[in-house]
Amino acid sequence: MTLQQKYTERIEKALAKYPDKRSAVMPVLHIAQEEYGWVSPEAIIEVAEICDMDPTQVKSIAGFYTMYSKHPKGKYWLQVCTDLPCALRGADQFYQELLDYLGVEDHGTTTDGLFTAEHVMCLAACDKAPMLQCNFHYQESLNMEKMKSLIEEWRAEAQKK
Amino acid sequence: MNILLREKDIPNIHEYDVYAKNGGFAGYKKALGMKPADVINTVKASGLRGRGGAGFSAGMKWSFIPQTEPVKYVAVNADESEPGTFKDRQIMENNPYQLIEGALICAYAIQAKAVYIYLRGEFWDLGAELDKCIEKAYQEGWLGKNIHKTGWDCDMYTHLGAGAYICGEESALLNSLEGKLGQPRVRPPFPAQKGGGLYGEPTVVNNVETLASVPFILDKGPEEYLKIGTKDSPGTKIFCLCGNIEKPGNYELPLGTTFRELIFDHGGGIPNGKKIKAILPSGASGPIVPATDAVLDTPLTYEDMGKIGTVLGSASIIILDESVDIVWAASKMTKFFHHESCGKCTPCREGTYWLDRVIDRLMAGKGQPNDVDLINNIAKNMVGVTLCALGDFAANPILSTIKHFPEEFKAYAQAQAGIEEKKTASPAARTAKGNEPGTPQGRAGRHSPATSTPAGD
Numbered sequence: 001m002t003l004q005q006k007y008t009e010r011i012e013k014a015l016a017k018y019p020d021k022r023s024a025v026m027p028v029l030h031i032a033q034e035e036y037g038w039v040s041p042e043a044i045i046e047v048a049e050i051c052d053m054d055p056t057q058v059k060s061i062a063g064f065y066t067m068y069s070k071h072p073k074g075k076y077w078l079q080v081c082t083d084l085p086c087a088l089r090g091a092d093q094f095y096q097e098l099l100d101y102l103g104v105e106d107h108g109t110t111t112d113g114l115f116t117a118e119h120v121m122c123l124a125a126c127d128k129a130p131m132l133q134c135n136f137h138y139q140e141s142l143n144m145e146k147m148k149s150l151i152e153e154w155r156a157e158a159q160k161k
Numbered sequence: 162m163n164i165l166l167r168e169k170d171i172p173n174i175h176e177y178d179v180y181a182k183n184g185g186f187a188g189y190k191k192a193l194g195m196k197p198a199d200v201i202n203t204v205k206a207s208g209l210r211g212r213g214g215a216g217f218s219a220g221m222k223w224s225f226i227p228q229t230e231p232v233k234y235v236a237v238n239a240d241e242s243e244p245g246t247f248k249d250r251q252i253m254e255n256n257p258y259q260l261i262e263g264a265l266i267c268a269y270a271i272q273a274k275a276v277y278i279y280l281r282g283e284f285w286d287l288g289a290e291l292d293k294c295i296e297k298a299y300q301e302g303w304l305g306k307n308i309h310k311t312g313w314d315c316d317m318y319t320h321l322g323a324g325a326y327i328c329g330e331e332s333a334l335l336n337s338l339e340g341k342l343g344q345p346r347v348r349p350p351f352p353a354q355k356g357g358g359l360y361g362e363p364t365v366v367n368n369v370e371t372l373a374s375v376p377f378i379l380d381k382g383p384e385e386y387l388k389i390g391t392k393d394s395p396g397t398k399i400f401c402l403c404g405n406i407e408k409p410g411n412y413e414l415p416l417g418t419t420f421r422e423l424i425f426d427h428g429g430g431i432p433n434g435k436k437i438k439a440i441l442p443s444g445a446s447g448p449i450v451p452a453t454d455a456v457l458d459t460p461l462t463y464e465d466m467g468k469i470g471t472v473l474g475s476a477s478i479i480i481l482d483e484s485v486d487i488v489w490a491a492s493k494m495t496k497f498f499h500h501e502s503c504g505k506c507t508p509c510r511e512g513t514y515w516l517d518r519v520i521d522r523l524m525a526g527k528g529q530p531n532d533v534d535l536i537n538n539i540a541k542n543m544v545g546v547t548l549c550a551l552g553d554f555a556a557n558p559i560l561s562t563i564k565h566f567p568e569e570f571k572a573y574a575q576a577q578a579g580i581e582e583k584k585t586a587s588p589a590a591r592t593a594k595g596n597e598p599g600t601p602q603g604r605a606g607r608h609s610p611a612t613s614t615p616a617g618d
């Protein structure tokens with residue numbers, strides 16, 4: 001099924017927000033990423049058709065923004081803020097411990113394909129460091145203990161599906 | 162005194178009924194009974210200054226919109242990406258209708274056709290909640306066609322970004338909304354002018370906090386607003402307090418509150434019995450100030466920050482305690498700007514790249530004797546020559562840290578002069594923080610490779 005078929009209503013709603021189709025490229029890219037887990041070359045072509053754009057234009061838009069992933073990611077994309085305010089509250093150390101726990105390098109994905117860990121810039125939650133976003137949902141005021149139980153929760157959730 | 166963070170006094174003010182019962186939409190209702198020009202004059206009279214960074218008069222900005230143009234827009238800047246800033250998020254999460262009301266007052270005042278709320282992409286869940294609030298506002302007749310029989314129509318939409326600090330810059334924000342690369346535009350024409358705004362139409366771009374301050378002004382009158390704060394900086398401001406502070410968080414206080422009151426009375430002081438060393442009053446983008454007694458006693462206003470060589474900006478106040486290695490902090494900020502430079506103009510694109518590289522090698526103990534001068538010069542060459550202010554922002558952490566803490570940079574430079582045994586006593590070894598893990602990667606497809614090589618690399 002194409003994006004257009006599967007997400008007809010959401011795409012129509014996105015297109016209706018703007019006076020031209022091109023402006024819907026960002027929301028439609030978000031939909032594509034949600035569906036495929038990343039912005040694949042095929043997704044780019046689909047988005048281009050929906051927004052009446054050239055695929056190369058869509059590709060450059062996707063390339064400009066960090067939230068559109070240009071490669072497949074783990075099922076749980078963990079983005080840990082290590083920017084200055086969080087780092088002053090121990091975020092670098094927290095991130096290193098998380099990497100060690102998962103057994104991956106920065107930007108790496110676990111061998112079971114479940115978790116990708118990345119360090120990112122400020123996420124507007126500096127008062128609740130260490131923090132991260134998992135698939136763009138906030139997890140705040142973390143420590144390794146909390147982190148481990150979250151990871152177990154996500155593992156269990158993934159097994160159920 | 163909470164004009165913005167009203168959830169501290171009124172639980173559940175994020176619910177429509179609670180908001181409405183507590184004076185919600187009274188300011189908007191009043192505005193709808195006034196001539197649009199009078200609404201602009203009211204906001205002008207309040208002295209409200211933009212809370213997104215530059216502190217420009219909000220009413221003045223609205224008055225620049227040419228009323229003869231049939232199509233006009235309001236763009237709400239909810240990109241909130243400055244390191245240390247987390248206030249707009251709190252307003253939108255806890256008091257969303259007040260932002261909607263403020264944006265509508267602005268829209269009515271300039272007779273806008275639509276309001277777009279540009280949220281940073283990571284505010285994904287928040288965007289969904291705001292959509293529900295907007296829906297409710299339509300149902301209640303505050304939005305849509307012929308609003309309150311004024312003959313004026315207005316729509317409101319949210320738009321999610323996708324991870325790019327530069328899209329908080331107003332002209333980049335407009336490009337991004339239009340589905341173009343989120344890079345700044347050449348000005349003039351400015352957003353308020355024909356040809357410069359959204360889809361070429363005159364547009365007001367205001368920060369979330371600015372607009373959320375407006376309902377009070379309409380409801381209670383500009384005189385009441387002027388009673389708070391100082392003559393040149395009226396009203397309350399949300400101070401985002403973070404870093405080495407006992408109680409990090411948002412504090413809404415009258416402008417004119419001193420650093421000392423904010424940090425010690427409200428923020429609970431510095432943890433672990435440490436001393437305060439320096440303050441970054443405007444996130445990563447404003448100059449650092451050493452926390453001297455004179456600085457601590459300075460009132461937090463737009464005018465007073467200038468006197469101590471820094472800016473109020475969006476008041477994202479990062480506290481550094483005595484154990485912080487200033488070169489490490491400068492490196493963190495430089496990595497941020499290197500990552501976020503949009504790559505459109507050379508001094509910023511190349512400058513942030515080289516600053517990051519040279520500081521990295523300095524910290525790794527592989528620098529050259531003149532590296533401190535080199536980074537100072539690279540930073541100087543970025544000031545005032547770029548298309549948007551990010552070039553200046555990126556130079557600030559370097560120029561101001563070298564100015565106030567030259568000995569810390571020298572310590573690194575000397576450590577590299579072959580005195581290996583001294584290295585254990587270098588600032589890098591004194592803090593446990595060290596460098597950040599991994600190599601931050603530039604934005605795919607954004608940066609062209611650096612083409613110039615500063616001397617000494």
Ligand SMILES: Cc1cc2nc3c(=O)[nH]c(=O)nc-3n(C[C@H](O)[C@H](O)[C@H](O)COP(=O)(O)O)c2cc1C
Pocket residue numbers: 210211212213214215216217219238239240241242243326327328329330331332366367368369371372549550551
């Ligand atoms: C690089 C850069 C990033 C910016 N980021 C933001 C931001 O995240 N939020 C914001 O409100 N203003 C930001 N600004 C300021 C906007 O360009 C603009 O001045 C502001 O939205 C105007 O609103 P105000 O008058 O209500 O402050 C940024 C400016 C620059 C140069």
Ligand code: SF4
Pocket residue numbers: 327344345501502503504505506507509510547548549550551552
């Ligand atoms: S100063 Fe930097 S961020 Fe601003 S337009 Fe130039 S390259 Fe882009």
Ligand code: FES
Pocket residue numbers: 081082083084085086087121122123124125126127129131244245246
């Ligand atoms: S620095 Fe980490 S959320 Fe702001």
